[in-house]
Amino acid sequence: MIAPAPLTVNGRRYAAPRRPTVVVCVDGCEPEYINQAITAGRAPFLASLRERGTCLTADCVVPSFTNPNNLSIVTGAPPSVHGICGNYFWDREAGAEVMMNDPKYLRAGTILAALADAGAKVAVVTAKDKLRALLGHRMQGICFSSEKAADATQAGNGIDDVVALVGMPVPSVYSAALSEFVFAAGVKLIERGPLDVMYLSTTDYIQHKAAPGVGAANDFYAMMDGYLARLDALGATLVVTADHGMNAKTDAFGRPNVIYLQDVLDAAYGAGTTRVILPITDPYVVHHGALGSFATVYLSPPVAVAAASAHVAALPGMEEVLLRDEACRRFELPPDRVGDLVLVSERLSVIGTSRARHDLSGLDVPLRSHGGISEQQVPLISNRAAPALPAGRRWRNFDAFDLALNHLA
Numbered sequence: 001m002i003a004p005a006p007l008t009v010n011g012r013r014y015a016a017p018r019r020p021t022v023v024v025c026v027d028g029c030e031p032e033y034i035n036q037a038i039t040a041g042r043a044p045f046l047a048s049l050r051e052r053g054t055c056l057t058a059d060c061v062v063p064s065f066t067n068p069n070n071l072s073i074v075t076g077a078p079p080s081v082h083g084i085c086g087n088y089f090w091d092r093e094a095g096a097e098v099m100m101n102d103p104k105y106l107r108a109g110t111i112l113a114a115l116a117d118a119g120a121k122v123a124v125v126t127a128k129d130k131l132r133a134l135l136g137h138r139m140q141g142i143c144f145s146s147e148k149a150a151d152a153t154q155a156g157n158g159i160d161d162v163v164a165l166v167g168m169p170v171p172s173v174y175s176a177a178l179s180e181f182v183f184a185a186g187v188k189l190i191e192r193g194p195l196d197v198m199y200l201s202t203t204d205y206i207q208h209k210a211a212p213g214v215g216a217a218n219d220f221y222a223m224m225d226g227y228l229a230r231l232d233a234l235g236a237t238l239v240v241t242a243d244h245g246m247n248a249k250t251d252a253f254g255r256p257n258v259i260y261l262q263d264v265l266d267a268a269y270g271a272g273t274t275r276v277i278l279p280i281t282d283p284y285v286v287h288h289g290a291l292g293s294f295a296t297v298y299l300s301p302p303v304a305v306a307a308a309s310a311h312v313a314a315l316p317g318m319e320e321v322l323l324r325d326e327a328c329r330r331f332e333l334p335p336d337r338v339g340d341l342v343l344v345s346e347r348l349s350v351i352g353t354s355r356a357r358h359d360l361s362g363l364d365v366p367l368r369s370h371g372g373i374s375e376q377q378v379p380l381i382s383n384r385a386a387p388a389l390p391a392g393r394r395w396r397n398f399d400a401f402d403l404a405l406n407h408l409a
């Protein structure tokens with residue numbers, strides 16, 4: 001039973017769900033993917049929402065990466081509040097470069113956990129297992145990944161026999177099917193009920209490979225459209241958003257435009273005086289070679305911040321170079337997890353460390369990636385009307401639960 005009273009989570013108020021409410025984070029979903037799928041006639045359900053639903057364009061969190069944005073969506077707050085500002089960071093206390101997958105790095109509670117504590121039945125399904133522990137932190141309910149669906153247990157994940165329930169084999173971690181498994185599981189969980197709130201998070205395997213409107217992209221959105229239509233038919237309230245957009249990061253011949261920043265800094269200041277951290281780094285690098293449009297740099301004496309900043313700002317393809325405090329104010333980041341400089345590259349460029357540290361042999365198509373301001377705009381769509389939205393509001397993807405619970409008819 002759900003407590004009828006509104007909840008307050010991280011300073012924001014949320015009304016109790018009145019119907020099964022499903023928030024979907026479509027990894028790497030540039031708005032144009034949906035537009036092109038609709039135009040090609042491959043997404044009739046999404047097309048039908050033009051008449052009866054809501055379509056906003058929202059800004060995600062910069063760095064426009066997966067973990068910071070998924071955590072922003074489920075906490076309703078920016079990384080300055082929840083602490084997760086990358087997949088990967090330099091842990092000053094530990095003196096080591098570490099993955100930020102561990103819930104010990106999370107500084108805020110989630111809306112999902114608070115709803116569960118208030119008595120709501122909550123489920124989370126994520127494609128890759130790397131997000132599961134963060135999304136399900138201190139949450140009573142169902143929480144599993146497609147990747148490790150076969151290992152889900154009642155004790156560890158709040159559910160047994162996921163594979164039998166979903167009726168699909170566990171897909172490869174590098175496949176569109178890994179995301180399809182998320183949607184298929186979501187439909188089965190709503191059918192089975194009772195469920196009040198569900199969060200579904202896919203993987204951007206297809207978006208890294210295929211531009212909007214290309215065959216594989218339209219196939220993905222046609223698949224998604226079918227599952228969303230089923231969730232809608234089951235009476236669910238849907239809010240669909242994305243963690244970040246996606247862009248080609250190449251020249252006209254399809255060759256990656258890479259700023260090998262550690263090589264540039266080593267040449268200017270000597271090896272060992274600067275440390276380039278790429279927060280896109282994660283164990284699943286095949287589709288992007290750990291190349292994205294955002295980096296942070298730690299400087300050691302005698303390298304001066306102003307001189308280093310001016311040096312890198314002049315590099316072709318660089319869009320913004322900000323000092324730590326300025327970057328943390330502008331992008332709402334936790335200052336203790338950000339280097340002396342924050343760098344954002346332009347739409348067609350990515351930032352690397354040293355050339356020798358990037359294995360691009362796994363790139364079988366021209367590089368597409370994200371991380372920058374150029375990938376900040378994402379869709380924020382619902383299957384219900386929002387009759388009284390405040391005019392002039394800058395919507396964020398982490399307003400997804402606010403829209404779902406507080407604004408829809």
Ligand SMILES: [Zn+2]
Pocket residue numbers: 027028065066067204243244
């Ligand atoms: Zn992502």
